[in-house]
Amino acid sequence: MSRGMHGRRGVVNVDRKLDKDVLKRLLKFTLKNNKIQLFIVIIAISISSVVSVISSLFMKTLIDDYITPLTLQSNPNYAPLKQALSIMFMIYIFGIFFNFLYQKILIKVSNGTLRKIRDDSFEHMQTLPIKYFDTNPHGEIMSVYTNDIDTLRQLLSQSIPSLFSSIITLTSIFISMVTLSIPLTLVSLFMVGIMNLALQWIMKKSKKYYIAQQSNLGKENGYIEEMMEGVKVVKVFNYEEEAINNFEKLNDNLFHSSFNANKYSTILMPIMGNLGNISYVLSAAIGGYLAIKLNSLTIGTLASFLTLNKSFTMPISQISQQFNSVIMAMAGAERIFKLLDEESEINDGKVVLVNVKDVNGQLVECEQCTNVWAWKHPDHDGKERLVLLKGDVRFHDVTFGYVPEKVVLKNINLYAEPGQKLAFVGATGAGKTTITNLINRFYDIQEGSITYDGIDVKLINKNDLRRSLGIVLQDTNLFSGTIKENIMYAKHDASDDEVLNAAKLANAHGFIMQLEHGYDTIISSDGSPLSQGQKQLLSIARAALANSPVLILDEATSSIDSRTEKIVQEGMDKLMSGRTTFVIAHRLSTIKNSNVIMVLDNGEIIERGDHQSLLKEKGTYYKLYTGLLEND
Ligand SMILES: Nc1ncnc2c1ncn2[C@@H]1O[C@H](COP(=O)(O)OP(=O)(O)OP(=O)(O)O)[C@@H](O)[C@H]1O
Ligand SMILES: [Mg+2]
CATH class of the missing domain: 3.40.50.300 (P-loop containing nucleotide triphosphate hydrolases)
Structure with a gap:
């Protein structure tokens, strides 16, 4: 049973165009009942992303317009600085509030969507013909409700929102960077290109292991389930040892795939972090040169730019962190939709069973239970005919x-x-x-x-x-x-x-x-x-x-x-x-x-x-x- 069941899991191909369709369908599903909430989420994410960019940009104003003049004054007046700082503080609070707001809504939306998917799947399962249960191992059907639906949790509550927020952040940071300094922007872009290459390479390496990990996990679950169900047969025929050996093989496979999958994804963060640091140092060095030697850059601009540079590389690392959950979720969603697309048992019979009573030798339909039943038969002429249920x-x-x-x-x-x-x-x-x-x-x-x-x-x-x-x-x-x-x-x-x-x-x-x-x-x-x-x-x-x-x-x-x-x-x-x-x-x-x-x-x-x-x-x-x- 487990072979058939999880073999299919193993061949989930993430490169297919199908992924796009699955994602589209999933989004549609999420959107269906949460339009208003998601609208608020989009606004809140946009606000909190823009706020974080604004606060970086504020650094320039703070240094160039407030702090530098202060250093030139013999009797410094701190009042404007205090005012500026309190404005900045307010902006931060504002950002935090919207951040908190969208996180909270998202938790509700994503869990609500999971609940809806579970409800829909179960409801649909009740309509499936016996043949479906004959031909699909029950363990495989079960795993839709457990493994597969759960893979969506992270996708909905983290990956997609973080992707969205990253795009907004990246765009606004990019615009701000261009306005601050074009040469430094080019340096940052160059480094982002390198980060992207590294990301692609690691993704390619670990993708297959992530899929294998899912499939091996399923196989192992299936085996445990079978051995528990057949525990008496196992004991009667002294099959314990064999069972342990088989399990160890499955467990080895699982270890191998998850080890490799995690091996690559754990080196991802340090690589990204270090490339980000290199980008920072390069921008600082070149920026310093531009500011001091060529005098084409103020210190405030440089400080602002460096903060932006840090925020520019962060969303990229963030996206890269989410990619494994996206791969798993796509495989899961595909299997969920396969269950939901399974054809229901056709039930188009028009003849229904009704309670009847005998009124002067004539059958008459009635609401209450009389224990006398008849088939209500729609006739061609639109009339209904009652046929007493006899059991012939x-x-x-x-x-x-x-x-x-x-x-x-x-x-x-x-x-x-x-x-x-x-x-x-x-x-x-x-x-x-x-x-x-x-x-x-x-x-x-x-x-x-x-x-x-x-x-x-x-x-x-x-x-x-x-x-x-x-x-x-x-x-x-x-x-x-x-x-x-x-x-x-x-x-x-x-x-x-x-x-x-x-x-x-x-x-x-x-x-x-x-x-x-x-x-x-x-x-x-x-x-x-x-x-x-x-x-x-x-x-x-x-x-x-x-x-x-x-x-x-x-x-x-x-x-x-x-x-x-x-x-x-x-x-x-x-x-x-x-x-x-x-x-x-x-x-x-x-x-x-x-x-x-x-x-x-x-x-x-x-x-x-x-x-x-x-x-x-x-x-x-x-x-x-x-x-x-x-x-x-
Ligand atoms: N779900 C199924 N899918 C495919 N073949 C089936 C299925 N159920 C039964 N069969 C096959 O149909 C044949 C008749 O099976 P059935 O269950 O009607 O036998 P039976 O007379 O009730 O036997 P028993 O006395 O053992 O209960 C058998 O050859 C069996 O292999
Ligand atoms: Mg029988």
């Missing part, structure tokens, strides 16, 4: 494969009349679960059609279709929370009584009451501290609470002991009465009383009939039942 499910020549190359179900024809109990039996991998996956449209069929109360399931709104089906899945899935909350997944507004009745029906009530905290017992997402059978009982209780007209039970009682099974069976029989039920069971005793039993083999129905007639046929079912054939 039919397959007509259905052929399906999860991937086009491999057909899993071939030409399946079946019909389940309302209230009937249909059972599927057959070897592992025969396609039993697949049939149920098609009824609720987890996947769409390639050929044939499935009808539900005479309506093609493709026309039914998926949410309503699934609402009408109570399903106990083959893998019991529980969520961290209380037992009660877990049952209530089927109906989030259920009353305590409803939950209790559902649990009683599923025969889960007994064991729940034996737990110390009863229905309020907290369970973890892997269901601990419950046993496998108890978990199954909970998922049956869940289906019972859903109270849907059609039930699908996939191996619902496979982990329950025979005695409990009998009791559960009674409960389930109650649950099933009057409902169309699809049952899949390996234990044939549970399906003996089904109206129709279908024997699946390799995606085809090879026998059908009730228990007695199938036994008489002496075919596969007979062999399965009498134990002449291994059933898995």
Whole structure:
């Protein structure tokens, strides 16, 4: 899993034009909800940048117009100097205030944007088809929410603002420098050119290591996750040593890449700093020469210029510091947008499920829950037709494969009349679960059609279709929370009584009451501290609470002991009465009383009939039942 997952991370190519698009999109995203705030930020950054330039320029006025005249006076008057200094102080305060203001707004904007991206991603993820989760390792999807979104934090709160402020500062400093002295400006520009070359060189060197670092980090995370999930298998097969060795290899790679990435980026600052110092010294020497020898420069101008020179090289170092976070953020943003661009499950069915009541033999839609349901069917003439929900499910020549190359179900024809109990039996991998996956449209069929109360399931709104089906899945899935909350997944507004009745029906009530905290017992997402059978009982209780007209039970009682099974069976029989039920069971005793039993083999129905007639046929079912054939 980790290979597929992080291989893609490794090939993120920062040189692509795509980066520009990703950045544009990201900015658009940030702008969308924060236009006013960002406008204030731009103004505040501009003000604080300009203020810092002004204060450098003020140095010239201070020396040339205030301090130098003072030295010539025999009886110096300090009042104008004091005034000038207090003006300067005010300007500083002004600058600090705007600096503080934009930092504060930015923290809110950037964190708000991250929150919005997380919200949007999760919301979008809920709309994705099952196929997406089949084909993408879950670790990779997870890492979008953790690693990838987090790479944006620094980009939004530091890199982009500092880039912007640097551009403003650079422009205003440049203009001021030109007004002070053109020859010295040329000297500074020359040094900036050299700094730029150094920056390019280091960026080129470390870029690939930064990307590798991200990818290796992902691989390592994936491996840790897998080893934790499989901790029991690791222990059973004494795989610890091998696991440690594999981990060390991954960790070595991570070390290598982050060492190299940081090696280059840490020499960046000293190089930039020293080049900046050289620029300062050069300007001072040449400026001194111009001032003293040629007298073409005042001391105040030189002092101002030197301060500007320092401020000129600083933003360049600042930009260079941000480049690694930009690279990482681009890789992260690309993966976030990939998730957001993933196509949602299409849900354009117009037929919806509504509550109805019978008024003089006529179905009438009503708001309140009547427990009688109907499909509301828009007709061509604009009128709506109500079809009573009965639970009549039919397959007509259905052929399906999860991937086009491999057909899993071939030409399946079946019909389940309302209230009937249909059972599927057959070897592992025969396609039993697949049939149920098609009824609720987890996947769409390639050929044939499935009808539900005479309506093609493709026309039914998926949410309503699934609402009408109570399903106990083959893998019991529980969520961290209380037992009660877990049952209530089927109906989030259920009353305590409803939950209790559902649990009683599923025969889960007994064991729940034996737990110390009863229905309020907290369970973890892997269901601990419950046993496998108890978990199954909970998922049956869940289906019972859903109270849907059609039930699908996939191996619902496979982990329950025979005695409990009998009791559960009674409960389930109650649950099933009057409902169309699809049952899949390996234990044939549970399906003996089904109206129709279908024997699946390799995606085809090879026998059908009730228990007695199938036994008489002496075919596969007979062999399965009498134990002449291994059933898995
Ligand atoms: N998500 C999937 N993607 C691709 N192929 C799948 C997927 N799920 C199942 N298959 C394949 O479809 C075939 C039928 O699987 P299915 O789960 O329907 O079997 P089953 O009859 O329920 O078996 P079991 O008794 O073990 O539960 C198998 O060959 C399996 O490899
Ligand atoms: Mg199955």
